[in-house]
Each structure stands twice: as structure tokens, then as C-alpha cells.
Amino acid sequence: MFLKLAWLNIWRNGRRTMITVASVFFAVLLAITFRSITDGVYENMIHNVVSYSSGYLQIHKNGYWGEQSIDNSFEVDEELSKSLLDNPNVTNLMPRLETFALSSFADKTKGVMVLGINPTSEKEVNQLNEKVIEGIYFESNSTDQILIGSGLAEQLNAKVNDTLVLIGQGYHASSAAGKFNIAGILKLGSPELNSNVIYMPLKASQYLHGAGNRLTSLSIMLGKTSDLESSKKAIENSIDTVAYEVMTWKQMMPEMDQFIEADSSGHYIVIGILYIIISFGLFGTLLMMTFERNREFGILIAIGMKKHLLAYVVLLESIMISLMGCLMGVLGGTLIVHLFTEYPVEFGGTLREVYEDYGIEPIIYFSGNIRIFIYQTLVVLVLASLLALYPGYKVLRIKPVDAINS
Amino acid sequence: MGKTIIDAHNVSKTYKETAIPVRALQDVHLHIEEGEFVALVGPSGSGKSTLLNMIGGLDEPTSGTVFVDGVEITKLRENKLIDFRLQNIGFVFQSFNLIPVLTSRENIGFVLQLQKVAKKDREKRVLELLREVGLEEKINSRPGELSGGQQQRVAVARALASKPKIILADEPTANLDSKSASNLLDIMAKLNKEEKITFLFSTHDQRVIEKARRVITLVDGKVDSDVQQKPT
Numbered sequence: 266m267f268l269k270l271a272w273l274n275i276w277r278n279g280r281r282t283m284i285t286v287a288s289v290f291f292a293v294l295l296a297i298t299f300r301s302i303t304d305g306v307y308e309n310m311i312h313n314v315v316s317y318s319s320g321y322l323q324i325h326k327n328g329y330w331g332e333q334s335i336d337n338s339f340e341v342d343e344e345l346s347k348s349l350l351d352n353p354n355v356t357n358l359m360p361r362l363e364t365f366a367l368s369s370f371a372d373k374t375k376g377v378m379v380l381g382i383n384p385t386s387e388k389e390v391n392q393l394n395e396k397v398i399e400g401i402y403f404e405s406n407s408t409d410q411i412l413i414g415s416g417l418a419e420q421l422n423a424k425v426n427d428t429l430v431l432i433g434q435g436y437h438a439s440s441a442a443g444k445f446n447i448a449g450i451l452k453l454g455s456p457e458l459n460s461n462v463i464y465m466p467l468k469a470s471q472y473l474h475g476a477g478n479r480l481t482s483l484s485i486m487l488g489k490t491s492d493l494e495s496s497k498k499a500i501e502n503s504i505d506t507v508a509y510e511v512m513t514w515k516q517m518m519p520e521m522d523q524f525i526e527a528d529s530s531g532h533y534i535v536i537g538i539l540y541i542i543i544s545f546g547l548f549g550t551l552l553m554m555t556f557e558r559n560r561e562f563g564i565l566i567a568i569g570m571k572k573h574l575l576a577y578v579v580l581l582e583s584i585m586i587s588l589m590g591c592l593m594g595v596l597g598g599t600l601i602v603h604l605f606t607e608y609p610v611e612f613g614g615t616l617r618e619v620y621e622d623y624g625i626e627p628i629i630y631f632s633g634n635i636r637i638f639i640y641q642t643l644v645v646l647v648l649a650s651l652l653a654l655y656p657g658y659k660v661l662r663i664k665p666v667d668a669i670n671s
Numbered sequence: 672m673g674k675t676i677i678d679a680h681n682v683s684k685t686y687k688e689t690a691i692p693v694r695a696l697q698d699v700h701l702h703i704e705e706g707e708f709v710a711l712v713g714p715s716g717s718g719k720s721t722l723l724n725m726i727g728g729l730d731e732p733t734s735g736t737v738f739v740d741g742v743e744i745t746k747l748r749e750n751k752l753i754d755f756r757l758q759n760i761g762f763v764f765q766s767f768n769l770i771p772v773l774t775s776r777e778n779i780g781f782v783l784q785l786q787k788v789a790k791k792d793r794e795k796r797v798l799e800l801l802r803e804v805g806l807e808e809k810i811n812s813r814p815g816e817l818s819g820g821q822q823q824r825v826a827v828a829r830a831l832a833s834k835p836k837i838i839l840a841d842e843p844t845a846n847l848d849s850k851s852a853s854n855l856l857d858i859m860a861k862l863n864k865e866e867k868i869t870f871l872f873s874t875h876d877q878r879v880i881e882k883a884r885r886v887i888t889l890v891d892g893k894v895d896s897d898v899q900q901k902p903t
Contacts, residue, residue, distance in 0.1 A: 266777075266784050270781075274772060561770065564762075564768060567762050569757025570752055571754075604734075665730075
């Protein structure tokens, strides 16, 4: 009965209710679209960065992160890979052996990061092959070919098919030295990586460093990237955490996490302003709806309705108006997000080049994360409940005789 | 002598909102027995509505006590008082009594729902009451679709819904034409006679006064006369 009464009450002045519903609708629609774009951009940025570097999660030998040395590498066994792949949220594993060496070509030398990778899994996850601007991608996992960043190639003045000498330290202080043929030159998004990195097939790297079957890290790609912490916990529960450590990309790249946090706070302010604007509209409607029925409230109290039930009806009215606006906003937001997911907007011109230079796809991605929709709906409903507090308080303070005579 | 249903002792009410306090009631004594049909009369500002509000527990006296059916309502806390009203007192106001968005059925059923009466019994009682006030065919009409007289009859039906011991009516015929007023009075008199419900109503209307069996006149917040009469 109270639900029905609240529903009928909000339609006493249908035009006013529709204006209020429309303001909630536009606020929710804008908030969802805005959050969807910003989250989509962040998700895409994170995916691009982590797929080239850390993965969403990474497994090391316990203590490796504190002292990043090949001596803190670990041997991969079948059991470890199997237990990781048993996790339904794990989509790919990327084994890597990361070391440092001195590279030399003709009369030039430079310190470099040598990344031993599995060519097939890297191709699958981050399409490293598509970054080759000269030459070819690796043909197998065990050749003595390498790929070098274009910045490094420039600094060493090396070209495809030239031979590069690498001298470094292998496992347990063994000497690691070899000659490698430059199969291709890569143009990577990160300028730092571009001028420092050498990719080498994992087997070749392990052989060079006398590291047997060892890895410094096993990067893990996830299906649901929002389940980062729960995936980490699940993996920690399935492996020997005395032998291995599991780290998230946030722990390994805190500066990127902090950048996103800082950037998001600006977005929260924009959304906050949106909600403050609709709050005034909703509050005005609620106040009018309450005060214009003062006499009726007095009569209802006189005939035996308790004040808290009246306040409850006022709360229901506020929630109903907001919920209508929310549902319409969520529906509209879903359509927009779906539309732009199906037909993404691509950047053109200089902006496209800037994005590509940083290794990020020049596309505006919309995030379809259900949490955005739930969060915006909850925010509006909480807001509606809070806004109903004042009219509710006024109802609780009504003196029936004054109200009836008003 | 019948059972006392309303007993007011030394009831005074002073409004202090203005610079000069207004003494709306001064040491009023009132004793009404079960089943009486009483008209409270007097000029505007004589304290009729104030006294009805005190008896109905809608307002608190500045001093004095009010007993309704043996319960000292002036001592009841707010929620207990609302419950007491729900179970024992029916109200009919001058106008705009009904919830405009609800039909006659829903307006009457609302009180029964507050009393947590089961739906089946509720429906039965609503029909019975609408039949009593002669508005069975208006069961699904909203107040806006009813005439002033019909609205007051629905208000009487609503006041009766909880089977109260008393019905307090504050100038129930003030906004009605003579035919509607007479019709409403006949219904109230019939209910009083058949269901032994005590009626106390304030009025200026001579036709209404003539229907009452007891007429209490208030002047300047005091009982000026209290007369038993043979209704016409």
C-alpha cells in the first residue's frame, strides 16, 4: 500500500516529476559514459603497458624483486605452469629471462636489457611481431637471432643482418658472451625501452647465460583484469609461496597506478559536480512534494498513520523518482557503451601518431564493466535517500493540529 | 446512566505564539456518555475546534486532563496516542479529508491496512461501509470525481472503518449544500442509533444543531450552556 501510495503521489504533478527524472537520467547517462570512456582508456593503457612489460601478475623466485639478479632465477616445472593455467582467469603465461649486458657493434658499445622471451606467446599476447619495422620477427625459439629497439639500432648504427656482440654475466657468475644476428628492428611505444632493449628467444638467452631452464619471471595475463587481487590470492593459494613470490602490475609499476589514481580524482570531481546539480533539482522536488501536502500529512497522522511511516513514504517517493532516472540512464548508457564498443572511435592525425608512439592503440575504448553501472546507480540511490532525510525529518516534526489548519 | 466515553477536566489551552497570549479554552469540563450525539456550537473563535483537537489527542492542553474511554490521553506518548486514535477515534474534517490519489475503496481500506486487517476482511468491510453511506457505486472513484457531499460521506465511512467508539467531526457540513448536509446528518444519526457510536461534532449550522440530542455551547473558551433536546 505504501509503495502504491508513493507511486501515485509522485504522479500528482507529472510534469515536475518528469523534469526531475530527466535530470537524474542525464546525470546518470553522462556519468556512465564519462566513466566508461576514462576506465576504457585506462584499461587499454594498462593492457598495452603490462603486455609488453610485467603482465598483470608476475611470478618470481622469492626475493627476486628485492634483488633483480639472474642468480635469483627459478626453474619452471610443469606442475607450476599447470596449476597457473588451471586458474580460469589466467589466459596466457609469458616466460622471460631478463638480464643486462654490454652490447657492441663496430666501435660502439651500450648497456642493454636483454629479454629472453617465448616468441610465440609474446606474439599472441602483445603482437610484438607487429612492432617490427625492418627485417623479420623470430622464426623459432632457439635461433641466435635478436630483435633490437630502433633507438638502440640508431645509437649503435646497426642494421638488420648486422652482428651484435653481447657480453654480460650469466648464472652463478659465469661469463655470458656471444654474437647475435639482428633479425629485425622494433619500434616500441616506450622511448626508454626503444633505446635499451634486445629481445632474444628464451632458449638462446638461457644458453647464453648458462641458465639451463631458468626464468627470472613468469608473466601472467588475465581475462578479467578487474579481478587482479582475487586472482593474485588464488594463485598464491595454488603455488608454493615460500619458493615463489606473486606480484601485481600495481606493485611492480606503482608510478602508473599512482598516475591513474591522480587522474581519476579529477574525473570524480567532474562527476561530483554533476551529482550536486541533480541533487538540488531532486531536493527541490522533494521539498515541494512534502510541503504542499502538509495538511494531508496532518490528516493522515490524525487518522492513525505513524509519522515514521509517512517519512518512509517520502523516502520511497525520492527513491522511485531517482530509480526511474537511474534505470533510464543505465539503459541509455548501455546503448551508448554498446554502440561505441561495436564501432570504436579511432583517433586521426597527430593524436593518432602520439598514441602509436607510446605503444597505445589510437582508439577510444569504452569500458563495459558492470561495476560502472552498479556504482552510478548506487550513488544516485544513496543520494536520493540522503536527500529524503530532510523532508523525512520535517515529517517527523509535524504537529497534526498545525498541519491540518495550514 | 451510560458508560462515560469522554471526560475532560479543567481543560485550558493558551496560545502564546503572539505578543498577547490567546486563551482558547478556559477550565472546560465535559462529560459525554457512550452513544451520545452531541453538537458543539458557538461563534467563531469560541474554542470548538480546539476542544475537539484536545479530545482527539491532536493537540495538548496547557492544563487539565482528558480521558477517552477511561484512558488519560493527555499522558500518552506520541506513537501510543496515534495507535489509540487509530483504534478508538474516527475523524471527519471540514474539507479535503481524503487522499486525492486514492479511490474511495483505497481511502477507507487505508485505515484498515494501518490496523493490519487481512485483505479479504478489508474488502468486505469497505463494501459494507460504502453501502452504509450509500456510495457503493463510487467504490473506484477518486475524491476529485466525487461531489463535496459524497466526499464527506466517504470520509464518514473512513472514520467508521476501524470501528471506533467516537467520531469527532469538525464542521462536517460547512462546505455542503443543504441537501448534502441533511443527507450526511441522516447517515451520522443512523450510525449513532444503530451502532451506538458516540458522535461529537462542532457546527454553526442550525439544521445540524436541530438533529443533535445534546447541544453544548462554547463562548470565549468556556462552556456557556449544555442542553439536552429532542432532535427534529
